[in-house]
Amino acid sequence: MWKDLIRELYEDAEFGPEASGTEIDQVEGRLGQAVPNELRELLRHTNGVQAEWGSGLVWSVEEIIDQNTQFRRDAEFAELYMPFDQLMFFGDNGGGDQFAYVRLPSRHNTGVYVWDHETDDRKWVAGSLTDYLQRRAAAEGDSWYK
Template identity: 80%
Template sequence: MWKRLIGELYEDAEFAPAASDAEIDQIEGRLNQTVPDELRDLLRHTNGARAEWGSGLVWSVEEIIDQNTQFRHDAEFAKLYLPFDELMFFGDNGGGDQFAYAGMASGQNTAVYVWDHETDDRKRVADSLTDYLQRRAGAEDDDWYR
């Protein structure tokens, strides 16, 4: 379902081989957050998807772990921004802003938020991963979420 949806929305979509449940579980172990069911399902079909000149629609398991770990433990970021512990970044716009789930205690929160790297604003932009992919694809510019 996910590869078909993304392929229909983004003609330049690139997919990675599927991630295993053990690989996806590493996100939970390293970030101490539950992976939302819809993200887990997508990663089971493709371990990340890129489009729009290589921007990360949805990152791989490794990218999710690396990016979230970096944001949470970077001393300079701690001086500049509010804490990132409640966010689980999973994609980017190619220009510094990143997309995330927030408040991942139950794993069922499907709302997608954007973090603005210039203002530190965190704003809800979609109701689900599908909604995020559709809104992003239908946008006329990279700042569709503003």
């Protein structure tokens, strides 16, 4: 289902190999947050998707761990930005802005958010991973979420 949807939306989509449940569980172990079910399902079909001239439509398990760890531990980021602990970044626009889930123990944190690297704004942009993929594909240019 995921690959079919992505192929339909993105002509240049490049898929990674399937991620195992053990690999996906490493995200939870390293970040201390549950991986959203829809992201877990996508990663089981493809461990990351590149599209739109190489931007990280959905990162691999390794990149999710690496990027989130870097953002949370970087001393300079801690001085410049609000904390990133409640976010789980999973993709980017190729120009510095990142897409994330908010991982709070709340019913009100559904959907996909964007973090703007210039303003530190964090705003809702899509109701689900499917919605994110569709909105991103339908937009002209890389600022569809602004």
